Amino acid sequence: MSTDNKLLVVKDLATVFSTAGGPLAAVGGVSFDLEQNETLGIVGESGSGKTVLSRTIMGLQPRSNVTVSGSAVLNGFEVVGASEKAKRQIWGTDVAMVFQDPMTSLNPVMRIGKQIDESLRVRQGMSRSAAKARAIELLELVGIPSPTQRYNAYPGQLSGGMRQRVVIAIALAGSPKLLMADEPTTGLDVTIQAQILNLLDELKDRLKMSVILVTHDLGVVATRTSRIIVMYAGRIVEMGSTRDVFQDHRMPYTRALLESSPKVANPSHTRLVAIPGRPPNLLKLSDGCSFAPRCAYATDRCRQERPELEPAGPAGHFFACWNPLPTTRGASPS
Amino acid sequence: MSELLEEASLVERPEKNKPLGILFWICVGWVALNVIGAIFANVLPLQNPLFEDFSAVNVGPGLHHLFGTDDLGRDIFARVVYGSRVSIAVGVGAMLIGFGIGAPLGMLAAYRRGRFDMVLTTVMYVLLAFPAIIATIAVLSFWAPRALAKIILVIGLASVPLVYRVIRTATMSIATKDYIIAAKVQGATDRRILVKELLPNIAPIGVSFLLIGIATVITLEGALAFLGLSVNPPTPSWGNMINEARTVLAENPWLVIFPSLALCLFLLCLNFIGDRLRSHFDVTEVKL
Numbered sequence: 001m002s003t004d005n006k007l008l009v010v011k012d013l014a015t016v017f018s019t020a021g022g023p024l025a026a027v028g029g030v031s032f033d034l035e036q037n038e039t040l041g042i043v044g045e046s047g048s049g050k051t052v053l054s055r056t057i058m059g060l061q062p063r064s065n066v067t068v069s070g071s072a073v074l075n076g077f078e079v080v081g082a083s084e085k086a087k088r089q090i091w092g093t094d095v096a097m098v099f100q101d102p103m104t105s106l107n108p109v110m111r112i113g114k115q116i117d118e119s120l121r122v123r124q125g126m127s128r129s130a131a132k133a134r135a136i137e138l139l140e141l142v143g144i145p146s147p148t149q150r151y152n153a154y155p156g157q158l159s160g161g162m163r164q165r166v167v168i169a170i171a172l173a174g175s176p177k178l179l180m181a182d183e184p185t186t187g188l189d190v191t192i193q194a195q196i197l198n199l200l201d202e203l204k205d206r207l208k209m210s211v212i213l214v215t216h217d218l219g220v221v222a223t224r225t226s227r228i229i230v231m232y233a234g235r236i237v238e239m240g241s242t243r244d245v246f247q248d249h250r251m252p253y254t255r256a257l258l259e260s261s262p263k264v265a266n267p268s269h270t271r272l273v274a275i276p277g278r279p280p281n282l283l284k285l286s287d288g289c290s291f292a293p294r295c296a297y298a299t300d301r302c303r304q305e306r307p308e309l310e311p312a313g314p315a316g317h318f319f320a321c322w323n324p325l326p327t328t329r330g331a332s333p334s
Numbered sequence: 335m336s337e338l339l340e341e342a343s344l345v346e347r348p349e350k351n352k353p354l355g356i357l358f359w360i361c362v363g364w365v366a367l368n369v370i371g372a373i374f375a376n377v378l379p380l381q382n383p384l385f386e387d388f389s390a391v392n393v394g395p396g397l398h399h400l401f402g403t404d405d406l407g408r409d410i411f412a413r414v415v416y417g418s419r420v421s422i423a424v425g426v427g428a429m430l431i432g433f434g435i436g437a438p439l440g441m442l443a444a445y446r447r448g449r450f451d452m453v454l455t456t457v458m459y460v461l462l463a464f465p466a467i468i469a470t471i472a473v474l475s476f477w478a479p480r481a482l483a484k485i486i487l488v489i490g491l492a493s494v495p496l497v498y499r500v501i502r503t504a505t506m507s508i509a510t511k512d513y514i515i516a517a518k519v520q521g522a523t524d525r526r527i528l529v530k531e532l533l534p535n536i537a538p539i540g541v542s543f544l545l546i547g548i549a550t551v552i553t554l555e556g557a558l559a560f561l562g563l564s565v566n567p568p569t570p571s572w573g574n575m576i577n578e579a580r581t582v583l584a585e586n587p588w589l590v591i592f593p594s595l596a597l598c599l600f601l602l603c604l605n606f607i608g609d610r611l612r613s614h615f616d617v618t619e620v621k622l
Contacts, residue, residue, distance in 0.1 A: 089521075109535050
């Protein structure tokens with residue numbers, strides 16, 4: 001496969017925080033790539049490193065006590081090691097971000113129209129009136145009713161769902177090629193969640209961009225992504241097409257994750273299956289598979305030797321496990 | 335699309351802010367009156383505050399002398415108006431110096447963090463540990479001859495660590511918010527983030543702290559004058575008027591009452607305005 005038409009190529013990306021307890025690898029060597037106009041889901045528990053991964057790809061790190069190694073090439077630009085000034089050139093135009101909580105991702109003392117205007121005027125050198133017209137257009141695009149009036153509203157005057165639409169409008173202002181959505185619906189009501197996800201999906205096709213959807217909610221990624229990355233303790237443990245990951249997963253962790261989400265088909269009062277134990281302490285990772293202590297299939301080998309990602313058969317499907325689950329290809333979903 | 339319309343009905347219409355209230359405007363009026371009086375004291379039809387009329391010593395309030403006269407026969411009304419000059423000049427001037435240095439440093443430190451912040455904050459906290467009033471007294475006692483500009487400068491510099499701390503803390507609570515990161519990943523420069531995103535968010539805190547600071551500095555000038563460390567008599571300031579009148583408190587209480595009243599009312603109004611403005615411009619308070 002050539003990497004020419006890939007929008008994002010990530011290789012051995014690691015983000016290590018130096019803490020009082022020693023180095024902490026929040027992301028420990030991750031490689032994947034992303035096509036143009038593709039939606040990729042990154043799933044995992046809290047603390048699995050998915051947020052740090054997405055921020056590292058964007059080039060957003062705290063200024064101190066963090067070491068990033070490996071490479072992340074976004075639209076031909078090497079993010080790792082780039083200066084703030086250089087990254088400013090890709091921020092907004094190549095990659096933009098939608099945040100988790102629309103209550104805190106909008107400036108409360110700035111009218112929403114102004115917040116969209118900002119990047120249009122500064123980055124694209126638009127005139128005041130052109131920027132305003134474009135901002136209103138964007139508000140309309142993300143489904144805000146009477147956008148001309150809303151242009152002058154403060155974030156405090158909008159509901160959560162509306163605010164998230166505004167956040168998306170701001171992200172779209174620079175016509176980014178990649179939209180990084182970090183838990184974009186976690187702060188919202190369930191009914192609004194679906195609206196926002198549908199909106200992202202629709203915009204992706206309309207504006208020909210790629211979307212990385214970071215979430216802990218498998219229901220969110222099930223129908224809207226083409227590929228899924230499952231992360232555990234800072235590493236990719238399974239990666240493949242959405243279909244493969246959902247129906248033919250090989251890594252016991254993926255199965256545990258899928259089983260722990262409630263299903264409508266289950267009779268009422270079905271006890272929800274939880275993954276035993278807790279996510280590992282990233283400061284005390286063993287040499288073996290990080291999931292071994294919680295895994296029902298773990299053997300001595302799992303505890304001593306870390307499995308690497310290996311192909312599972314179908315193109316693009318990889319997993320990291322010494323004792324993979326038998327393939328269920330062709331079986332009906334649970 | 336129907337769900338959108340439903341959502342729209344939940345959205346509150348932008349409404350006009352509540353009026354500021356009559357008391358606010360009375361306070362603004364009073365402060366304005368004082369400031370105008372201070373600026374135009376020598377064009378206003380006032381008596382000479384330094385003229386000693388020994389034929390009318392210790393006269394009570396009356397038609398000829400509105401607030402009465404002191405033990406040297408000087409007109410108290412004129413002295414109160416002239417006295418506001420020193421008080422207001424010191425209050426505003428010192429705070430401008432304090433904010434001019436402290437506020438940018440505080441914002442920068444809170445935004446950049448790291449070593450810059452660590453060094454600066456340590457220095458400021460060491461300065462803060464030293465009581466400002468003792469420092470000003472010490473410096474002013476030795477820095478002769480006394481002049482208004484020196485008093486303003488010394489108090490202004492003494493207030494820098496305090497302003498720094500308030501502004502830094504206020505900025506820090508904002509600087510970690512998602513919308514600052516959001517502005518950054520939209521390609522905004524650091525300067526833009528500081529001026530356009532952070533400044534408006536800390537402005538309400540800054541303005542109310544500024545007004546309260548002016549009030550505090552005016553009191554401090556009063557304390558210095560009381561110790562004889564402010565402008566040299568016979569130039570009146572509210573503080574040294576109270577100081578001088580203290581000795582004749584029993585015989586002529588008016589001498590203390592009028593400058594004290596002027597001081598109190600002015601400070602009260604400043605505090606009230608600061609407080610009212612802060613809540614008025616707080617658009618983050620949802621007005622449901």
